[in-house]
Amino acid sequence: MNREMAFVRELAMQADTFYSESEGFGRWAARALPGKRAQITGLESIANSSLKISDVLDYLKKQTAKAKAGKEWRQQDKAHKELGHQLITFIRDDLRVKRDAVCNSVGDSTGQGASEFEKQQVFLALIREFVRQVAAQYELGVSGHDG
Amino acid sequence: MTADQEARLRLFSDNELLSEAEHFASEFDLPSAQISGLLAFSLGEWSELERFVGHQADRNWQEVRGGEHPTKTFYKEMKKKLTWLREQTAAWGFVPDGLTKNETRDRTSQVAIRIAREFIQHLSAQLLFQKGGR
Numbered sequence: 001m002n003r004e005m006a007f008v009r010e011l012a013m014q015a016d017t018f019y020s021e022s023e024g025f026g027r028w029a030a031r032a033l034p035g036k037r038a039q040i041t042g043l044e045s046i047a048n049s050s051l052k053i054s055d056v057l058d059y060l061k062k063q064t065a066k067a068k069a070g071k072e073w074r075q076q077d078k079a080h081k082e083l084g085h086q087l088i089t090f091i092r093d094d095l096r097v098k099r100d101a102v103c104n105s106v107g108d109s110t111g112q113g114a115s116e117f118e119k120q121q122v123f124l125a126l127i128r129e130f131v132r133q134v135a136a137q138y139e140l141g142v143s144g145h146d147g
Numbered sequence: 148m149t150a151d152q153e154a155r156l157r158l159f160s161d162n163e164l165l166s167e168a169e170h171f172a173s174e175f176d177l178p179s180a181q182i183s184g185l186l187a188f189s190l191g192e193w194s195e196l197e198r199f200v201g202h203q204a205d206r207n208w209q210e211v212r213g214g215e216h217p218t219k220t221f222y223k224e225m226k227k228k229l230t231w232l233r234e235q236t237a238a239w240g241f242v243p244d245g246l247t248k249n250e251t252r253d254r255t256s257q258v259a260i261r262i263a264r265e266f267i268q269h270l271s272a273q274l275l276f277q278k279g280g281r
Contacts (some may be wrong), residue, residue: 040257054165054269059277074279123161131239 003110007122010102015129018098022130026137027146032075032083039063039072040135047131053091053123056131060088070098078104091127099123148258152241159239160265166267171228172277175221179278182271185225189267193233193256196263200225232266233259 046059060073064084067074073084099122101116110128114122140146148156170188181203188199204223208216233255236242239260259278 053161053267055267056271057165058268063270065272065275065279067279116162120158120161 003106004113006106006109007102010105011122011129014098014102014126015133016030018094018130019133021090021094021101021139022133025090026134027141028075028077028083028140029134029138030146033072033138035137036072040138041050044131044135047124047128048143050075050124053120053127057088057092060084060091064088069141091130095123095126095130098126148241153256155239155241156261156265157209158261159235159262160269161225161229163235164266168266169273171224172273174224174269175217176272176278177218177221177274179275181218182220182274184248185267186271189264193260193263198258203274208277228266229263232263234264235259240272 029040041068042063043056043059050056061084062080064073064082067084070076074082076082077086096130099119100120107113184203188196200222204219204226206219206222207234208219210216236258237254241262242254258267
């Protein structure tokens with residue numbers, strides 16, 4: 001298997017491991033942002049077009065900062081954690097672990113460790129997949145067909 | 148900048164500048180108008196940003212409880228950070244060897260403002276994010 005295919009395969013495998021978390025965030029977003037599809041579209045747009053992880057994090061920080069306490073991106077869960085804050089934490093910490101898993105696995109299978117550039121590309125690909133999953137669940141949630 | 152340098156700048160932004168900005172922001176609560184001003188000057192030339200930060204650091208801010216105004220402290224630290232950011236242009240090899248002194252200075256300023264812009268974008272997002280939680 002060539003290197004590019006190895007990355008594609010590992011990315012797909014890792015993307016499956018956070019599907020339930022994505023569903024959870026999608027449901028939460030549907031409760032916090034009903035009728036605010038543009039907010040999710042904005043997140044999708046940034047995730048899909050940006051070449052930097054930090055652009056996605058900066059976007060979420062700014063959107064969370066704009067929200068009123070307890071509303072929209074600052075809606076809290078039972079543990080009093082805010083949606084925006086939790087999304088940032090998940091992307092930065094949890095997806096970083098997934099990125100390392102992808103890169104280590106490809107490194108082991110191809111005999112060549114991932115470069116910093118490859119790590120960044122993998123991280124971005126994971127973020128795009130995560131946001132895609134969240135957006136899909138958001139749609140289902142706001143449509144009223146979610147369980 | 149070449150495509151390779153642009154790619155290195157993006158890596159630098161994600162791997163270094165983001166955490167530097169988050170750490171720096173954690174010390175301050177800057178008023179929103181100051182965040183907007185800093186962001187606006189970061190979109191211009193290096194010399195304009197440097198002048199703005201220097202001016203704000205030297206301004207006669209009213210003391211708070213007998214101590215230095217926190218906004219003055221912020222800009223004094225920001226001035227040091229700009230020096231650090233400018234030094235990164237050489238550390239990251241963004242300025243080629245073999246240029247004249249003037250060419251090196253101009254090239255350094257062109258790259259330094261790009262680096263500063265990245266830093267300030269992360270810094271402003273973090274400052275606003277912190278403010279929302281306060």
